[in-house]
Amino acid sequence: MPQESEKKILHPEQAVQAACLLFELNTREQDILEMADRAGIPHADAPAREALVREWYGFVHAAVVYGLMAQAPNLVMAEYLRSTRTLLKQTAGYSPEAIESFIDETFSGYIRLMAQNKQKLCPALFYQRLLGTESLESLPAERVAFLSGMMAITMCAVLDKFAQYDFAAE
Structure with missing residues (x-):
């Protein structure tokens, strides 16, 4: 019977880097636009495209935070949340005001559903916000x-x- 290999240990800084990388890999704009085409979400003009990307960022950011909540020490999750501002500024060019709005509005809706184990409601929230x-x-x-x-x-x-x-833990 093959032995299960030991898991690699991530120190907090490495774990935060991995979380940021997961966010970046799952938020490529071209992939988001292709997904939107198949999901029937319009994005022909700049405001619609920005809203779409922002909404997907909110979902993915919540998924990463939820994953950290499930697997990592609180320190790692806290450090990832602190790094959010830099991540959003670098990835999306968000202003400090846009980052606050993103955290308080977009992200919070998805993380609330995930924390309540209501992930199946995420698509409804996504469509409601983008299509009304x-x-x-x-x-x-x-x-x-x-x-x-x-x-x-x-x-x-x-x-x-x-x-x-x-x-x-350290």
């Missing part, structure tokens, strides 16, 4: 299924990646 749709039943089922699948895959990928490591 109150009910997923009014949207084409294949588009909703695609977005739901993308969100589930992203969550699982983040959780699976963090599960591959042990986290050092």
Whole structure:
């Protein structure tokens, strides 16, 4: 019977770097736009594109925080949350005001659902914020299924990646 190999240990700084990398890998703009096309979310003009990217960033950031909550010491999660400002400034060019708005509005909606174990409601929140749709039943089922699948895959990928490591407390 093959022995399970030991997990690599990540120190807090390495864990924060890994979390930032997971965020960056899951928020490539071209990938977001392709996903939006399949999910039926318009993004032809700059404001629609910015809203779409911001919303996906909010979901992915929440998924990373949720993954850290599940696997890592509080110190790592706190350091990742502190690094959010730099990450959003570098990745998206957000101003300090835009970062505050992102944290208080966009991110908070998704992390609240995840913390309550209501991840299945994330697609509804996403569509509501971007399309003003109150009910997923009014949207084409294949588009909703695609977005739901993308969100589930992203969550699982983040959780699976963090599960591959042990986290050092210091």
